[in-house]
Amino acid sequence: MASTAIIYHNPRCNTSRTALKIIEESGLEPTIVRYLDTPPTKDGLRKLLDDAGLSASQAIRKQEPVYKELDLAHASEDELIKAMVEHPILIERPIVVTDQGTVLARPADRVREVL
CATH class of the missing domain: 3.40.30.10 (Glutaredoxin)
Structure with missing residues (x-):
């Protein structure tokens, strides 16, 4: 436990x-x-995702308006991480x-x- x-x-x-x-x-x-108030750093988010066995594309909220506004559908994993840190609402x-x-x-x- x-x-x-x-x-x-x-x-x-x-x-x-x-x-x-x-x-x-x-x-x-x-x-x-x-x-949302205290977003993780880029390295902190990458570690969380790695520890959970997730890629950024698996842990990003694609239904958020900012996802479409930033045109993230074809973004690289590094670009997604950067967007998630800058816009933590994107973090699942x-x-x-x-x-x-x-x-x-x-x-x-x-x-x-x-x-």
């Missing part, structure tokens, strides 16, 4: 709120990172990090994989 947890959280997102509730119900008091959520691993908790029940 995990002993620590960090959740990259958007309180306006139902999936993120559900994942947070699952973590809390497991008995952990997670560190909550409101990534929630990302949960525990001592058991890192996961993009979509659907929210995936958080159980690292608890």
Whole structure:
């Protein structure tokens, strides 16, 4: 069982709120990172994605208006990372990090994989 947890959280997102509730119900008091207010650095985001086994193209919110505005459909992985750091709304959520691993908790029940 995990002993620590960090959740990259958007309180306006139902999936993120559900994942947070699952973590809390497991008995952990997670560190909550409101990534829209405190976005990760380029290297920090790359590490999160690498640890979760995700590419930037798998972890970017393609339905966000800024995705289309920036014409990111054919962008490189480095360009996507840069856009995600500059526009953190593009980062898919929630990302949960525990001592058991890192996961993009979509659907929210995936958080159980690292608890």
